Amino acid sequence: MRQIIFALFIVTIFGSCTKDFVSTNQNPNQISDALLKQDFNLVGSPISGMLFNLNGHQIEEDLCQDSWMGFMSTGTDFVGNVNNTTYYIRWNAYWGREYGSVMSPAKQVIQLAEANNLPLFATWAKFIKILSMSKLTAVHGPVIYSEYGSTAPTIHYDKESDLYNLFFKQLDSIQTAFAANTTYKGFTKFDPSYHGSIPEWMKLVNSIRLRLAMRLSKVDPVLAKTQGEKALSDPAGLITANSDNFTNSLLGNIMPVAQICYQWDDTRMSAVMESFLGGLKDPRVSSYFAPVSDAALYVDHPAFPYKGIRNGAYINTKADHIPFSKVNSNFNDPPNGGTTTTRRDFTAAEVAFLKAEAGLRGWAGAGDPKTNYENGVRLSFADWGAGGVDAYLADNTSKPLDYVDPVDHRNNFTSRSTVTVAWNDADNNELKLEKIITQKWINNFTNTLESWVDFRRTGYPKIPHVAKNDSSPDWGVIPADQWIKRMPYPNNERVSNAAGVADAVSKMGAGAKDDIATRLWWDTGNPSNF
Template sequence: MKQIIVALFCLIVLGSCTKGFETANQNPNQISDELLKQDFNLVGSPISGMVFNLNGHQIEEDLCYDNWMGYMGTPTDFVGNVNNTTYYIRWNSYWDRVYGSVMAPAKQVIKLAQENSLPLFGDWAKLIRILGISKLAAIHGPVIYSNYGSTAASILYDKESDLYTLLFKQLDSIQTDFGANTAYGGFAKFDPTSYAGSIPQWMKVVNSLRLRLAMRLSKVDPATAKTQGEKALNDPAGLIATNADNFINSLNGNIMPVAQICYQWDDTRMGGVIESFMVGLKDGRISKYFAPLGDASLAADHPTTPYKGIRNGAYIKAKADHVPFSKVSNDFNSVTTRRDFCAAEVAFLKAEAGLRGWAGAGDPKTNYENGVRLSFADWGASGVDAYLADATSKPVNYVDPIDPRNSFTTASTITVAWNAADNNELKLEKILTQKYLAAFTQTLEAWVDFRRTGYPKIPHVAKNDSGPDWGVIPADQWIKRMPFVNAERTGNTAAVTDAVTKMGTGAKDDIATRLWWDTGGPNF
């Protein structure tokens, strides 16, 4: 599919070679430059492909941070059961997706928008570019951004602190331009799934993204985080506040990645970690996320809730052993869109911002409960009132009926009901645990939150194959980042070496080096 998208993009951007000829001399099977300029096709057509590629696919999501955070587990013993899920890096592909299918077309759209006096399309491409690069930076740390497109022999990476400063500045500029053109309708044709071209709706995305990035910096640079967070919270354009505001991404005719790898390849199943939380907390969303077991005896530890997952970094002897465990819901096979940025996430961001004293955040309890309600409604789950009132149910221990080495005792003892008497640390754990549960199929930010705060409390991998090749993760720690891709290590070596120095004293290009905002320090 990637090749088809690239080919289509080249056709759209490059147009035909008949420009300047008379109509009679044009090849009827080619698209002329003049035709491409009509209705903004020249700058608008690449947008859907860019938005589609904001998210990772089977490898980037389901066999990396979906697994590391316990949303999904694999029954397959890839490469002798020594792979990304057990902390030995075999796959590393999101870098290529972002640069090849987001940054490259964005650069071209921005150039064409400038040449054709269509600045708002340039702003739109810049926003999508920021969405993509901010995800990539959450995976690797330093990235190539301000120097992207350079023809120098060595293309330097942006230091993380410099990158975030630049991203906030660019969001300022985009929001100013959008705010001066709220009635503009030129986007509509190219935005059928997300917002039908509504500038005011895209302004909510700008503010919500600013709030997300501000929260990443809440410990490493609390002053900047507070300034940027409050700017987002108090901007009159507002935030993604209702499910009608959700940023929805078209799958462009593709199968949802989590369904494809689960049903077509049989290589993922429900995660043992999310089983522990959802079964223990009596979470009504479980049937929206996962399919019940065909063999209920596999869930003998909780027979009234017939779901069973696979632990993160599990010991896997043979694929057939764990294949009978719970798949994702069959509904994912037929969806045509996916969630990209939801109101529930914003509500939980506001709840945490309230704990941190950011002006305009509102009451943490109200935002926490609103986040849960928004998520239940978004997924069509019932029972939210009883769920929010439950002050006794807790996560359960996980039992692997096939291999006891994968079983674990839950580290979390939280309940769902908000308790005003709790300290901020416990309140934060509740907020981020519910944010984690709401983030199914958009899980990268859960990995960010976990590295940033330690919440939700999840077990270590059962099988830790980390080592000197990719970095050693101690038995009491978790993976911190992904290394730079091999093409950069061999083809942009000096810049990679420089990027590592930008990560701090003692940093290495390995999976054990913390990102800038992952301080390891106290949350308050």
């Protein structure tokens, strides 16, 4: 019965319509004293929900990029074990969440703010739209943005290169509006992230610019450098301390990774996390996962009492992998002993790793790669409450483990990565970048979309292939030596906006298809990063 209910849920969420769109213009103005005295509930009350929905929930995250990037894995054989985790698409809900729960209320906030002469609330909503669409385009490629609100029979998608140029242009105007109102307090009661601090939002604007610039570092290195250096030099600064981290309130909800692990009992630690965290002797593991009680599960590494499931695993029965490592119980909801009330969206550690890569690429203002790399690790350890960072950073011998599945040896793998932690100035830039991205990936637990971006862009970290590859012409064939590249557009878009989808696919280049094997614009396929 539970499988039937789940299947019906899949049918319900598989598609979404994006016809209800609006296009608005930026109009930043200085906030007057009179406006400061107004009650802003009309425009402020939707903000916390918009921020909460920037990320996917258990279906969009844990059975998609959490799995594809080796953070979590399922031991449940959903739909005969032929599903997203084995590269056959069954769940495709993120599009609907972003348009229905972020873009639609943002449209309303912007309209109301402009009608009531509250331009800074419109600015805030426009920035949240960029936060949303910069994530969605990393999943699908071209998305509907500049034609949002069109009532035409065909709604066109923005070409990725045009989209990023538009993001950067709008970030300029957003930062200008914020800079003119740094002492404004109107956001305070609506802002679960920064409690109304405009200077903190300005740091996030610069950090987002740096993140998006780095995405383009291979496909358009000139634009990437220009925008990256602009972020690095802006006087408002970046997110550089954990106190500046961009976190979002869960609004009383359970963390998605805990919901699917504890309430659904359908996911466990990934074997890839076991390989890297165990092999590198990473103390953050206890902040992420719970140890197992059966020592027979980890006889291959007796000092590391954790066990994960290979991604895209061969599964005989769900019960086989139930004893494997769950996520840390702190991620559970408070009635069940959890303590997590917020989730990370952009951390100081990520900024430090971005600066480390920017230094390798010669971007002005980035600083020394080694200093930024080690600072990123230190910030990550502090953020996750882990100790022993000095010994960890000095370790130049520990390497990722090979994996043994005590239940089904078809899931065993030899680690593709031999990366170590300690920085070595004598290493070439590729190895230095591998270290940076590997540590960035480890830090990004519960914020895994950016790691999927980095992996497609750089090839790091060196994770194994799925054990069971069910890709097919239905959704696109992923060769045995490759990984999933993108998500197709949802079925409702394919039906209700078929000409728009066809136009979007044409914008992805010659030979592109609306499938999981087509690369996004910034995913050049070039194995060399320099």
